[in-house]
Amino acid sequence: MNKATPIALFLVVLLAAGGSFVWFVEQPSSTSNYSATYNSTKEIVLYANAIGWNYNSSNPNPTLYEKTHVLLEFKVIEQDNLPHTLTVNPGTNESTSNDVFNVNIPAVTGTIVWLNWSFANPGTYTYWCEVHPTTMVGRLVINASSSNGTNASAVPTMQPQSPSLVSYSNSIYQPVSSRDANDEVW
Amino acid sequence: MTLGLTFELAVFGSFIALLIVMGFLLYYFAVDYKRNLLGEVSSALPKKESNTVLSRMKRELSFSAFMMDDSKSIGIRYLITSLVLFFIAGLAGIGMRISLWFPVPSFLTPVQYNILLTAHGTLMLYGWATGSILGMAYYLLPSSVKLKNDSFGVVSSIMYWMFLVGSLFIIFSKSTATWYFYYPLVDQLTAIGGGQYSFATLIGVMLILIATTVSSVIFLRMIFFDRDPSIRLSNMSLFAWSVVSTAFLIIASAPVSIIANGFLIYDNINPIFFQAGNGSALGYAIMFWYWGHPLVYVAVIPAFGLIYEMLPRFTGTKIYSYKSGVLSLLMLMILSGTVWGHHLFNSGLGTVWDLIFSTTSFIVAVPSAISVFNWIATMWVGRVKLTVPMMFIINGIIDFIIGGVSGVMLADVGANQLIHGTYAVTSHFHFIFLGLTTGVAFAAIYVLFPTLSGGRNYNVPMAKVHFYLSTIGTIVMSGFWLVGGFAGMPRRVAGYFGIFQTYQDAAAVGGVILGIGFLIFLINFLYSAYKPVETNTSNILEEEVTS
Numbered sequence: 001m002n003k004a005t006p007i008a009l010f011l012v013v014l015l016a017a018g019g020s021f022v023w024f025v026e027q028p029s030s031t032s033n034y035s036a037t038y039n040s041t042k043e044i045v046l047y048a049n050a051i052g053w054n055y056n057s058s059n060p061n062p063t064l065y066e067k068t069h070v071l072l073e074f075k076v077i078e079q080d081n082l083p084h085t086l087t088v089n090p091g092t093n094e095s096t097s098n099d100v101f102n103v104n105i106p107a108v109t110g111t112i113v114w115l116n117w118s119f120a121n122p123g124t125y126t127y128w129c130e131v132h133p134t135t136m137v138g139r140l141v142i143n144a145s146s147s148n149g150t151n152a153s154a155v156p157t158m159q160p161q162s163p164s165l166v167s168y169s170n171s172i173y174q175p176v177s178s179r180d181a182n183d184e185v186w
Numbered sequence: 187m188t189l190g191l192t193f194e195l196a197v198f199g200s201f202i203a204l205l206i207v208m209g210f211l212l213y214y215f216a217v218d219y220k221r222n223l224l225g226e227v228s229s230a231l232p233k234k235e236s237n238t239v240l241s242r243m244k245r246e247l248s249f250s251a252f253m254m255d256d257s258k259s260i261g262i263r264y265l266i267t268s269l270v271l272f273f274i275a276g277l278a279g280i281g282m283r284i285s286l287w288f289p290v291p292s293f294l295t296p297v298q299y300n301i302l303l304t305a306h307g308t309l310m311l312y313g314w315a316t317g318s319i320l321g322m323a324y325y326l327l328p329s330s331v332k333l334k335n336d337s338f339g340v341v342s343s344i345m346y347w348m349f350l351v352g353s354l355f356i357i358f359s360k361s362t363a364t365w366y367f368y369y370p371l372v373d374q375l376t377a378i379g380g381g382q383y384s385f386a387t388l389i390g391v392m393l394i395l396i397a398t399t400v401s402s403v404i405f406l407r408m409i410f411f412d413r414d415p416s417i418r419l420s421n422m423s424l425f426a427w428s429v430v431s432t433a434f435l436i437i438a439s440a441p442v443s444i445i446a447n448g449f450l451i452y453d454n455i456n457p458i459f460f461q462a463g464n465g466s467a468l469g470y471a472i473m474f475w476y477w478g479h480p481l482v483y484v485a486v487i488p489a490f491g492l493i494y495e496m497l498p499r500f501t502g503t504k505i506y507s508y509k510s511g512v513l514s515l516l517m518l519m520i521l522s523g524t525v526w527g528h529h530l531f532n533s534g535l536g537t538v539w540d541l542i543f544s545t546t547s548f549i550v551a552v553p554s555a556i557s558v559f560n561w562i563a564t565m566w567v568g569r570v571k572l573t574v575p576m577m578f579i580i581n582g583i584i585d586f587i588i589g590g591v592s593g594v595m596l597a598d599v600g601a602n603q604l605i606h607g608t609y610a611v612t613s614h615f616h617f618i619f620l621g622l623t624t625g626v627a628f629a630a631i632y633v634l635f636p637t638l639s640g641g642r643n644y645n646v647p648m649a650k651v652h653f654y655l656s657t658i659g660t661i662v663m664s665g666f667w668l669v670g671g672f673a674g675m676p677r678r679v680a681g682y683f684g685i686f687q688t689y690q691d692a693a694a695v696g697g698v699i700l701g702i703g704f705l706i707f708l709i710n711f712l713y714s715a716y717k718p719v720e721t722n723t724s725n726i727l728e729e730e731v732t733s
Contacts, residue, residue, distance in 0.1 A: 001246045001640040006715035008249065009266065013708060017273040020357055024278060024305055025298045083457050101376050104454075106461050131456075 036120030038071040046086065048105045049079035050132050061138035064127070067145040071118045076103075078111040085130045086115065094128050094137060102130070216253030238336040241328040244723050246640040255339030257408070261325025262638075263346050265631075268317030271353055272624075275309035276704060278302040283663075283697035286690045291680045297377055299680035300362035307365030308387065312394045313353050315485035315619065318627045320349070320401050322488060323429045325634075327405060329728035330423040330495075332414035338404045345397040352397065355390025359383040364678060366478060367391075369460040369470045373453050385454050388447045395447075395477075399440045402433035424511050425727075428491025431519035435480045435487070438523060443477030446470055468533055472526075479526035486618060487518055489626040490557055492727075493579055496633060497561055499726040500576040501568025506560050514560065517553035525550050531602045540599045547597035554590055558583060574649040578629035581657050585621020589614050592668060609689070610671025613664040620660040620700070628652075628707065633725050641719040648710040652703050659700030666692040 044064065046053045052060025066072055076086050084107070089099040096102060105113050119125075122144040129136035220240070221229045228239055237256035245251075247266070251259035282302050285294040294302065328336065363372040363380035367388060372380040381387075409426055449459040450470065460470040498505050505511060527535055527543030535543075561583055570576065592614040595601055605611065635644045667675075670689030675682060682690060 001638075001715065002248060005247055005249060006639075006712055009247070010708060010712045013270050013273045016270045017277045020274040020305070021277045021281060023357070024301045024360065025281070025294065027298075103376065103379070104370070104373060104457055106370065107457060108461055 036069055036118045038069050038118035041071040041073055042066065043073045043075060045075045045077065046127075047077050047079045048082075048084040048086075048129070048136075050082055050084075050135055053127070053129075053136055053138055055079065061136065063139040063141060065141050065143065066119070067143050068119050068122050069145050071116055074113075074115040074117065076105055076113045076115070078105050078107065078109055078113075081107055081109050083107040083131055084136065086113070086127065087130055088117075088125055088127045088140060090123055090125050092124055092126060092139065094126055094133050096130065100125065212249060213253050216250035219248060219250035220254055233339070234335075234337055237339050238333065241333055241336045244637050244725075244728065245325075246723075247638045255343040257324050257328045257333065257336050257339075257342065260339075260342045260346055261321050261323070264317050264321030264324060264349070267346075267350060267353070268314050268321055271309050271313030271317060273704070273708075274357065275306045275314060276701065278306040278309070280697050280701045282306065283694040285680070286682065287694050289682050289684045289687055289690075294680065296680040297362060300364070301360045301381070303678055304361045304364050304381075304387070305357065308356050308361075308391065309353065310619070311365060311481060311485065312356070312391060315623055316394065316398055316481075317349065317353075319432065319484065319488045320398065322492065322627070322630060323405055323432075324401075326425060326727055327408050327429060330426050331409055331412075331417055333408055333412055334414050335412045337412070338407065341400060342404060345400050348393045349397040352390040352393030355386050355393065359386035359390065361387035363387065366471075366474055367447070367450065368474075369450060369453065369467045372450055373457065375454065385451050388451050392444050392447045395440045395444045398436055399444075402436040402440075405429050405433045406437075421508075423491075424494035424505065424508070424515070425488070425491035427512050427515050428487045428494070431515045432484050432487045435519050435523060436484055439477045439480040442473050446473035446477075449473075468530075468535075471530055471533060475526040475529045479529060480523055482615070482618075483518060483522035485623045487515060489582070489623050490515060490518075492626050492630050493561060493582065494557075495727055496575060496629060497564055497579060498568070500571045500573060500579070501565055502571070503564060503568035506563035506567060510556055511560055514553040514556040517556075518550070521546065521550040521553060525597075528597050528602070531599055532606050537599075544597055544599050548594065551590065551594050554586075558587060558590075574644075574646060574653055575629035575632045577650070577653050578625045578632070581653070582622040582625040582629070585617045585625070585660065589617030589621065589664075592617070604674075605671055607676060608671040609667040609675045609677045609693075612677045613667035613671055616664045616667070617660070620656070620664070625656070628656075630727065633727055635714070635725075636721050637723045637725045637728070639715050641721050641723050642714050642717050643721055644714045645710050648706055648713070652707045652710060655699050655703030655706065659696045659698075659703055661696070663693045663696030663700060666690075666696065 044066075047055055049055040054060050054062055074086060076084075078084070084105040085102055086105060087094075087096060087099050087102040089095045089097075100119075101115065101117060103113060103115055105111065119142045122142050125140040125142060127138050127140045220236075223240060223243065223245075224231075224236055228236055231239070240254070240256035241258045243258065245258045245262065247262060251262040251266075279302075281294065282299060285291060285299060285302075287293075291299065324342070327333065359381065361367075361372075361381040361384040362377075363384050367380075367384075372384050372388070374380050375382050375384055409422070409430055413422070453459050460466050494505055494511050524546040525543060527539055528547045531540050531543070565580075570580075592610065596605065596611060596614055631638075632644060632649060636642065666689045670686055670693075671677075673686070673689070675686040675689055
């Protein structure tokens with residue numbers, strides 16, 4: 001056996017095992033993709049329909065005005081037996097390269113997909129369907145909540161334009177935990 | 187920003203360049219190594235014949251094997267790779283154990299825990315169990331059937347590289363979908379779903395499955411068409427019979443899983459095959475377990491074959507009953523293809539199907555028991571020499587009995603309702619995989635050590651420490667899991683209820699002991715490989731070879 005073979009094998013095993021372990025437990029590079037802490041919740045109902053997220057109204061893709069550190073409960077109801085996704089990415093252009101989240105909506109009418117998310121950073125986001133990027137696209141404006149969201153009862157800066165189908169539940173106060181943000185969602 | 191990107195590209199490019207340079211160097215080393223092995227006369231032979239000569243030699247561990255494509259070299263490649271994957275997956279497992287010391291996740295977040303869980307399961311089954319079996323078969327078959335024509339070098343080599351790339355896909359994708367990739371979790375490409383690159387794990391598994399299937403065809407070709415005429419089927423080694431059984435099992439079931447994984451990848455683009463709403467998510471589970479259960483036997487049957495080969499040498503007799511050994515291996519091949527439904531007792535297959543699968547699961551205990559009684563009878567009539575490999579074999583038989591009996595309990599539909607998804611299941615297959623599959627594979631590595639290291643003996647005290655630590659670790663870990671599982675301790679979760687802390691802490695201690703045992707194996711390997719040459723390179727598994 002070559003003199004170098006055993007030590008090389010030993011090192012390969014150690015490096016591979018240690019390196020893989022570090023790789024496995026390393027947090028994803030864009031930590032902003034993790035849901036932030038929150039102390040109130042809001043329900044947002046969207047309809048997965050190729051005509052638009054709010055197909056049954058004059059404004060099929062309403063601009064949503066929400067706040068940081070509020071748990072937004074997206075309730076997506078499948079309407080037309082077609083495949084859809086709910087994709088949210090920062091900015092006003094549709095993009096999947098740095099999306100906040102991207103979920104498939106099963107193509108069976110009546111299926112409800114829940115997705116809970118709270119934004120840490122204010123800004124304009126785009127919510128859209130990858131399958132129907134021209135008809136199912138809207139803006140999601142996240143405003144900073146004062147004092148990191150503790151003032152949950154503050155009135156939103158602007159009211160949503162089409163409240164008929166996009167329903168909002170009242171804010172429910174939940175104490176902010178000091179632990180990892182991920183635990184709150186699950 | 188541009189600067190950062192350029193810097194990353196430069197690092198990446200240099201890394202690739204370094205790999206290419208190393209590849210070229212390795213190629214020239216390999217050419218040299220091959221010429222040394224064959225001598226001046228044979229190195230002028232055409233490749234097919236020189237490969238046949240090479241595959242009948244006794245061969246040592248060498249990185250040159252990665253550039254040679256005779257069967258023995260392919261076997262050495264698989265053995266090295268599967269050992270590396272074993273340690274990667276093992277460290278992931280120990281990380282999970284340590285994280286479960288406290289009921290509330292402290293060391294790992296749930297996402298990290300799920301990544302480790304998936305990596306541990308997938309790499310252990312596809313990388314270590316399947317890889318070590320492919321390695322043993324490629325390494326030992328040419329000797330045990332006296333291969334007269336080694337003509338599938340290029341195909342085997344390509345399949346090996348697919349296996350390696352598949353393993354890298356699994357490692358790099360950081361999927362959290364667990365090793366059975368149930369729909370719809372696997373297609374939710376988010377950090378809190380199946381992992382952002384979960385589809386890459388599916389591609390990796392597909393590559394490994396294709397490699398395994400094609401290699402199985404090559405094994406059957408070796409055994410049935412390319413063996414020496416002096417070896418008749420009626421006196422072929424039982425290891426070769428176990429490879430026959432495994433290969434047929436793989437060919438009959440793996441393609442179903444390849445297709446199912448392809449469907450899953452397509453469902454990422456357009457979900458039409460397995461939709462959560464209309465019940466065909468169960469269709470994926472059925473297609474998966476049609477392969478998933480035979481995979482378990484694929485990991486076990488070659489270990490049976492290795493025990494059948496090694497046990498008689500350490501007891502000084504022939505195997506008690508050769509015919510019942512062959513019968514047991516072939517019955518396992520047929521019956522183990524009919525039991526997959528017992529993974530889905532709680533998924534709504536219906537009572538009749540549940541009872542059918544329950545019955546077949548009870549019946550599959552019969553061939554396993556035939557083998558166990560055959561081994562016990564062999565030890566009974568012979569004089570047992572307690573060498574380290576023999577200790578691993580005896581422990582493997584004991585662990586197989588414990589794991590097998592708890593498996594029969596799991597096969598009962600009523601009991602399964604209670605302990606489905608608890609640590610009792612984890613305990614059942616860790617007894618078998620750690621005690622039998624891993625234990626016997628390491629027994630074979632110890633037996634092959636003088637050959638693989640070119641005439642060195644392993645350090646016996648250290649090997650015994652490895653044996654005792656890994657055995658005690660297995661029994662402590664899986665034993666407490668079994669008890670906790672019957673108390674209702676759920677498996678594959680990052681945290682647990684406080685009442686289970688005793689079981690989890692004991693299992694964590696067992697897992698760490700196990701890890702130290704395998705670390706001692708590594709140190710022993712390094713220490714013994716640098717001892718002076720002190721013995722000949724023969725071993726009991728390939729002693730029939732006339733090189």
